[in-house]
Amino acid sequence: DSALHKAVVSTQSTGKIVCIDRNDPLAGQLNDIGDVEKVMPGYLEATRDWFRIYKFPTGKPMNEFAFDGVWKDKAFADNIIKETNGHWKALLSNKGVADDVATQNLSVQNSHGLISVDEATSILNKVPAADSAGPAVDSSTQNQCFVKRTVSENVCA
Numbered sequence: 001d002s003a004l005h006k007a008v009v010s011t012q013s014t015g016k017i018v019c020i021d022r023n024d025p026l027a028g029q030l031n032d033i034g035d036v037e038k039v040m041p042g043y044l045e046a047t048r049d050w051f052r053i054y055k056f057p058t059g060k061p062m063n064e065f066a067f068d069g070v071w072k073d074k075a076f077a078d079n080i081i082k083e084t085n086g087h088w089k090a091l092l093s094n095k096g097v098a099d100d101v102a103t104q105n106l107s108v109q110n111s112h113g114l115i116s117v118d119e120a121t122s123i124l125n126k127v128p129a130a131d132s133a134g135p136a137v138d139s140s141t142q143n144q145c146f147v148k149r150t151v152s153e154n155v156c157a
Helices: 033-039 043-053 074-093 117-125
Strands: 002-009 012-019
Touching: 012 043, 012 074, 033 043
Parallel strands: none
Antiparallel strands: 002 012
C-alpha cells in the first residue's frame, strides 16, 4: 500500500511514496494513509519533519511541501505509480526519448535498449577508472546541526 507526500526541493518537486512491506506485522492495519496516524500516532509528522530538515545541515534551505503539506491517499499514489510506469515503458520502447538518454539494459526483454553482457562490458570498459581515493569530502558534511523537533521523541515507541 502506498501514500504520497510531495516535497518541493529548491526548484524541483520530488514525490515520496510511503508504503509498508506486506510481511510487516502492522501491514494488515495499514491500508491507507489515514490508518498510519491511527496506528502510529506522530509517525507521519516525524517523517515530514525529517524531509523538511534533512538537507538543512549542508546549508540548503528547509524543504517546502506541495498540497499544503497534506499526505495524499493510496488512490492518488496508485495513479502516480501508474503514470510513472507508463513513462518507464515509453523509455524502454524509445518513444520520445532524447538522443542523449541511454536506455541500454541487460534484462528487459523486447526493449529497444536490450544489449548483451559483452556489449555492456565493452561500454563499461570505456569508462575511466575511478580515483581510488574517491571524491573529496565537502567539509560542510562534517558539520553537526541540531534542529528543534516538532514532535516528541516517543512517537515511534
